[in-house]
Structures are given as structure tokens and as C-alpha cells.
Amino acid sequence: MFRKWKADKSKRDTAPPPSENDSDSLKADYTHVESAPAPEDPLDPALEYAVVDPAQPNMPYGDGSDKVFGMENFGYTCYIASILQTLYYTTSFRHQILAFPERDAAHPRKRKLRVHGHKPHAFLSSLAPTPSTNGSAAASTPGSSGSTTPQNSKVRSLFKPGPPQSAPSTAGNTDRDSKTDLNNPELQNLLVAKYPEYANLDIHYSLNQQRNITLVGVTDNQAATSEQRKRQALVRGPIINLDHSYADQYGMSETIFTALKDVFECVTENVSKVGIVSAQQLVEVVKKENEMFRSSMHQDAHEFLNFLVNNVIEALDNYCNATGAETDIHRLFEGLLTSETKCLSCETVSTRDELFLDLSIDLQPNTSITHCLKMFSQSEMLTESNKFYCESCHSLQEAAKTIKLKKLPKILALHLKRFKYAEELGRNVKLFYRVEYTKTLRIFNTTEGSEYADKMYELYAVVVHIGGGPSHGHYVAIVKTDRFGWLLFDDETVECVDENFVYRFFGDGPGLATAYLLFYREVENEDEFIDRLLYNGLATSENEELDTSAYHRVSVPDVAAESETNGDVAAEKEKPDKQERKKRVFGFKLGKG
Ligand SMILES: [Zn+2]
Numbered sequence: 001m002f003r004k005w006k007a008d009k010s011k012r013d014t015a016p017p018p019s020e021n022d023s024d025s026l027k028a029d030y031t032h033v034e035s036a037p038a039p040e041d042p043l044d045p046a047l048e049y050a051v052v053d054p055a056q057p058n059m060p061y062g063d064g065s066d067k068v069f070g071m072e073n074f075g076y077t078c079y080i081a082s083i084l085q086t087l088y089y090t091t092s093f094r095h096q097i098l099a100f101p102e103r104d105a106a107h108p109r110k111r112k113l114r115v116h117g118h119k120p121h122a123f124l125s126s127l128a129p130t131p132s133t134n135g136s137a138a139a140s141t142p143g144s145s146g147s148t149t150p151q152n153s154k155v156r157s158l159f160k161p162g163p164p165q166s167a168p169s170t171a172g173n174t175d176r177d178s179k180t181d182l183n184n185p186e187l188q189n190l191l192v193a194k195y196p197e198y199a200n201l202d203i204h205y206s207l208n209q210q211r212n213i214t215l216v217g218v219t220d221n222q223a224a225t226s227e228q229r230k231r232q233a234l235v236r237g238p239i240i241n242l243d244h245s246y247a248d249q250y251g252m253s254e255t256i257f258t259a260l261k262d263v264f265e266c267v268t269e270n271v272s273k274v275g276i277v278s279a280q281q282l283v284e285v286v287k288k289e290n291e292m293f294r295s296s297m298h299q300d301a302h303e304f305l306n307f308l309v310n311n312v313i314e315a316l317d318n319y320c321n322a323t324g325a326e327t328d329i330h331r332l333f334e335g336l337l338t339s340e341t342k343c344l345s346c347e348t349v350s351t352r353d354e355l356f357l358d359l360s361i362d363l364q365p366n367t368s369i370t371h372c373l374k375m376f377s378q379s380e381m382l383t384e385s386n387k388f389y390c391e392s393c394h395s396l397q398e399a400a401k402t403i404k405l406k407k408l409p410k411i412l413a414l415h416l417k418r419f420k421y422a423e424e425l426g427r428n429v430k431l432f433y434r435v436e437y438t439k440t441l442r443i444f445n446t447t448e449g450s451e452y453a454d455k456m457y458e459l460y461a462v463v464v465h466i467g468g469g470p471s472h473g474h475y476v477a478i479v480k481t482d483r484f485g486w487l488l489f490d491d492e493t494v495e496c497v498d499e500n501f502v503y504r505f506f507g508d509g510p511g512l513a514t515a516y517l518l519f520y521r522e523v524e525n526e527d528e529f530i531d532r533l534l535y536n537g538l539a540t541s542e543n544e545e546l547d548t549s550a551y552h553r554v555s556v557p558d559v560a561a562e563s564e565t566n567g568d569v570a571a572e573k574e575k576p577d578k579q580e581r582k583k584r585v586f587g588f589k590l591g592k593g
Helices: 022-028 045-049 078-088 091-099 122-126 150-159 185-194 196-200 226-236 256-269 280-289 301-323 329-333 369-376 526-539 561-565
Strands: 068-071 213-216 239-241 274-278 335-343 349-356 359-361 380-382 388-390 395-397 399-407 411-416 419-422 427-430 440-443 455-466 474-481 485-490 493-496 513-522 551-554
Touching: 068 078, 068 213, 068 485, 068 493, 078 091, 078 256, 078 280, 078 301, 078 455, 078 474, 078 485, 091 256, 091 329, 185 196, 185 213, 213 226, 213 274, 226 274, 226 493, 256 274, 256 280, 256 301, 280 301, 301 329, 301 513, 329 411, 335 388, 359 369, 369 411, 369 440, 388 399, 455 526
Parallel strands: 068 274, 239 274, 359 411, 440 551
Antiparallel strands: 213 493, 335 349, 335 399, 380 399, 388 395, 411 513, 419 427, 440 455, 455 474, 455 513, 474 485, 485 493
């Protein structure tokens, strides 16, 4: 029933071989770029120890909320980028990563203003000699569209479904209509009106083919393809060339935690507010720790989330056990559920508590996340080969099993099980069921005693899988940021998107893009939250007016409670303790297998 994550080889049996060498294709296309990287201004040495917020001695150089960085793709690493971006903008998580372990006030660490890497960055090296910048900005080499990978064309078919798009601009195309004035203040004003923080983002803004405003990957050519904008993002930089570890600065040995902290800290402390992070060292550590991620094939973003969070918690547990330090990081994602199994022969009820870090939800066609969560808690019969060993009967018996959510986490991560084994095909397939998700979610705690309260949640991130099957495709993340609203992170590029965009990935098209992971965060002050929702709705547009249908209520049924009140209970309750955390499962599945 509950399982620790393990590699599912069958999922990757049909994976296509890596089609081409990524850095070669980047090299071949470098003429797309508008300009060479700008020479760096010298830095004021006073910045090196300039404390941003004295009230936060463990985050002296800021909390990172004012940064917008894309992530370099090293070939099929979009599953890493989409999860890292989501976790970075999970504010409480980022704060905990940045602020731990405590800094030594007597020996402040220099701010990581620029990170050039121990070796020259591969892409920038490939640009030499510097391409011409004399106004042939939008020009591309003839035939370059042929180098587009199937993966890339899928991205475009998602974001602009319908009739096929016109070919990318060809050499010599100077069509004024396709040009964007990078200094046009209107785009910025539009954003600043909604989010004042955009005024502090000293960058150009450009509108792309999808009518989204590009923040990272800005080009002078509105018709630029997604790939061209990604390359442009690398050229503009600055690139955080993270090909090394800072673990010794933290007084730790290198782990997934230190590699993740390196990424968060280098972004937070960078002299620029926008740019690209090249997280090479983190990818190396991930591959070293887990052979499954060593192949250059498409990987599962949920498995990576599982792996990452479990390993971060484990690394911190080890560190805390050795040093006596304390962290609450595991509490963010950690919830408690209880499974009750009632033997149909003797009616004894066994109860078992399990910690979870996310919930894996079975899907049904034409339904909603609310409905799927209800089904999740519905009673299930254990019969035939799936019988339950009853401690009272001392034998295998038919039983009824119910799962209840007992303690709800601050961050509720939901994994939509879109990849399912199809017996008739002998492999995993992707389910394109329509599963609606909503802005808010209320989950009731109906376990007896009600030790823990109900919670209202707000959607803040969606990881979208784009593709026809489990063994190939592409991931992007759409994340609500504190300062800049909803942002779409697609590897190197970052775009500002309308809130309506977030609710386009229910699963039944158009296109192959479907929500795969949903991240909800606890609403701590419900009255204030609802006021804000109302106010924003009235202040902006009719489209965003408060829709009361957005409030869905999930009640976890309590069917086994009756037998318990009869005093017929043989409880096997286990209190989770520090050791128990080791057994924590990240997601679990219902039913057979
Ligand atoms: Zn029994």
C-alpha cells in the first residue's frame, strides 16, 4: 500500500534515444542571438558584505523574492528546472534553505555577487568568435528550423494550439510587425500597475508569440521561437555558472541539500535581479546519488520531487543529529494520514498512521481534484489476492480499508497519476482525463478527536507535463510569486502570464499539456485572504471577479468511526518520531500493486 519511491523501469522502456547533442545544436544556431554578452561593469567592493536586512542575520543578503532567473537546460533536465523553480518560490521552503545552518556573525560570508564557475561556461565559450551585432538581430540561418527537436515543437503546439504556426523568421526578414521595441515603456507600465515591484526590475520587456510578456529571454523579435528566446536568455545572462560546491562555507559535507542551497543562495545574492542559473553541480550530485537520473532520457518530475525533498530532509536530519542544530523544514510538506482496516470476519479495526510528503491521486475522466480527493478517502475492499492479514483471526481475511487525512501539511503537493500501466499495451500510457483544479481548496479533518484543524489552501504552482506519453515530453512550471504574480518557467525563459493561463491544463486539450503536480499552500488568515480575493476581483477585471464556485469543499468520510465507538478497536497507533521520519513515504498509491 505505502511504498517508498522506487525506480519504475517499465516507464522508460520506450524512451527514444537522445536525438542530438544539445551543445552542438546550440553552437550551430548561435547566429540567432541578437547580441554578444554585455561586458560586466566592475563591482563596488562595498557590496561584498552589504547587509540587506539586519533583522534577518541568517539571510543578510536578502530573501531572494526579488529575483527572476531562468534555468539552463543541459538536455532533458526540464524535470529538474520545473521542480527547482517551484521550490524556490515556495517562500517558506526557500527561507528555510537560505537560513540554515545559522551564519556565524563573527565571520560573515562574502556575498556571491557573481558566479563565473571554475571552468568557462560551455555555451558562452561556443559563442566565440562573437557574432555580429549590427542590427541583424532577428536574422536566423536558413534551414535552422530543421534543427528543432520534436520536444520543442510540442512546446509550441501547446502554447499556441490550433493552426500550424508560420515558420520562424528567415534570414533577412525585417518585417516591422514582428519587431518589438524593447524600450517601449507600455509593457512595463502594464505590469507595474498590477505589481509595483516590476518597477525595481531594471530589464527590458518584450511581448512574445503567445502574447505573454517575456522577462528572461527577451528578444527584439516578437516572432522568435521558444528556442531562440532560450538562447537569447543565455546570451544576455548573467549566467550563474554553478559548476562547484560551497558546502565547506556552510561547514557541511556536500549533499543534495548543499547543492540546492548553493542554487538558492547564488540566485538570491546575485548582483542582477534577472538572469540564468546553470545548476551543473546540482545535476552532478543528483546523478551521483541516484542512478536513475543518470540517463539522459526524459525523467519523471514527481519522482524527482520525491527524491529531492526526501534527500534534503535526510541530509538535514543527519546534520542535526550530529551537531544538535534544529530545523523545521520537514514540517512544510509533512502530513499525517491514518489508514483503518476493518476485518470483515471479526470486525476488528486496525489503525496505522503514516507520514506523507505528498499525495498521489488516482484520476477519473471528467472530474475535479476535489472529487479525486474524495475518492482517495473512500473505503476500499481488500479481497482475493489482496486480502489483509488480521492479527485477531491470525489469518488472511477480507477487509475494508479507509484512508483519512489526519494532519494536513502547510504545503499540500498533489501528484495527478496521469501515467498508468495499460495491460493491453504492456506499457505505461498517459491519461488525458479532464481533471479540473481550483484556486482554493478546503480540506476537512474528520478523524475522531479532531486534534488538528481543517485547512483552506490556495493554489500557487502547477508543474505541467507536455507530451503524449510517460517516456518523453517536456516540463514547465507556472508559479505564483510574491512580487511578480504568475510566472511561466520554461527552462531558460521566464514569462509573465495571466492568471487565466494557470487554469488551461485540465487535461483534455487542446494540445498535450496537462497539469501533473499541483502545489497548494495553507491560507493562514482566511478572512484577509477572501477580502483580498474580492478586492482584487473588483479592482482589476471582470474575469478575475470572485467566483464562489471556486470554493470547493472536500470532506474526508468517516465510515469506520461507527465500529470504533463500539469499543471493538485494536489500535496499532504509532507515534511518529525522529527515527520514524526515515520511513516517510513521498506519495502512495491506492489499490493493487
Ligand atoms: Zn479478523
